Amino acid sequence: MYIYIYILFNSFDPFKFQQLLAITMEDFRPSAPSSTKDSVLERRLVQQNMDSGGPYRLLQCSSKGDKAGVIQELEKGVDPNVADYDRRTALHLAACEGWTEVVVLLLEKGADVNSLDRWCRTPLSDARSFGHHEICKILEAKGGTDPVGVDSQAPCFEIDHYEVNMDEATLIGEGAYGEVYLVKWRGTEVAAKTIRSSIASNPKAKNIFLTELALWQRLRHPNIVQFFGVLKHSDRLIFLTEYLRNGSLYDILKKKGRLDPQTAISYALDIARGMNYLHQHKPHAIIHRDLTPRNVLQDEAGRLKVTDFGLSKLAQEKDSYGYKMTGGTGSYRYMAPEVYRRESYGKSIDVFSFALIVHEMFQGGPSHRGETAEQVADKRAYEDLRPPLSSYIYPEPIKTLLRECWHKNPDCRPTFEEIILKLEVIQQRFQRKNAMKACSCCVVL
Helix, strand or coil: CCCEEEEECCCCCHHHHHHHHHHHHHHCCCCCCCCCCCCHHHHHHHHHHHHCCHHHHHHHHHHHCCHHHHHHHHHCCCCCCCECCCCCEHHHHHHHHCCHHHHHHHHHCCCCCCCCCCCCCCHHHHHHHCCCHHHHHHHHHCCCCCCCCHHHHCCCCEEEHHHCCHHHCEEEEECCCCEEEEEEECCEEEEEEECCHHHHCCHHHHHHHHHHHHHHCCCCCCCECCEEEEEECCCCCEEEEECCCCCEHHHHHHHHCCCCHHHHHHHHHHHHHHHHHHHCCCCCEECCCCCCHHHEEECCCCCEEECCHHHCCEECCCECCECCCCCCCCCHHHCCHHHHCCCCCCCHHHHHHHHHHHHHHHHCCCCCCCCCHHHHHHHHHHCCCCCCCCCCCCCHHHHHHHHHHCCCCHHHCCCHHHHHHHHHHHHHHHHHHHHHHHCEEEEEC
């Protein structure tokens, strides 16, 4: 038998050629019949692409206490001390979330017990902040230290106003709740967000807001913007968050227009993971209520992070059907129908908004631009209007997912946990498809 292989590479790579040749020869060896449609080439190339995200998945698994997932990533050879842009390691994330078994596992695998994040906090600093006493004992037994100090933990979300010179602040944006400034705090550039006087001057509203701030400080996830604290003894209500200089998803779409499918899917996963963390937060879930492209920021590593989630109220789970509340909230163009109709609603309103954002990433911008945002919201609520899904722009699995996410019945919309699983499958298919395109070959017998 003679086998002729024609390789079409953009630039010839001897290693890729040898790898492809070996895999192709394996395909032609006698083997037992198989029902799978994936060739050996596809399976290996997909596995290679899947493994490339290992470091990030280690952080994800550590944050949600997925011990089996952590073991799997470590067995692949992922460094236990891998860190995100903020230099937060897997041990930081597990310690602040209270995952004792994951903390023990990471320490056994060589995680640095005293690794410092961007704000000079160790895993022990986080464990102490969030009251995880058992983890504190484990870290201390391994030589863990806390450079932040015990005394600074209460109240941990208040920052002395003299630490930030607002007179030297640079205005970088303005939102529905107030202005945003770029300032320096403890040597780091951060965003200072001012709350409008109509809210800050209302004692009841201010107290509710400050209560929420105490919760925000406890939130830690690679796909949500980090909250640092609120300036105390200030004549204005100002709180600090991390500053992401790459701007928002709105800025990205305005500059680039339509995103390629692989980028859009990757961004969608970032948003879904951040939102899933908020929705699954215990004891109180956090509903964003205003999830829009402007409230999704990009860090210097290219990852997206959800922000301004804290400007919505907390929702308490009252029954198996979710969270019951009423009232208009959020931006009209991304508003779920039940919110516009002022009906009771739950976490699925964020899923509806998420679907519209994903649609824009593939489309390059919002649909129905000839109508006002309120007109669009009204038609979605009372005429079941939905954005068009062009067959040549949207892959079929994405169209199916979007239809599920913006379903008129809130109970029929998937959770973000389910969305993540669906998107990961779609992402793997695209990785396999792109890998096959990069190594196109023609075999003639």
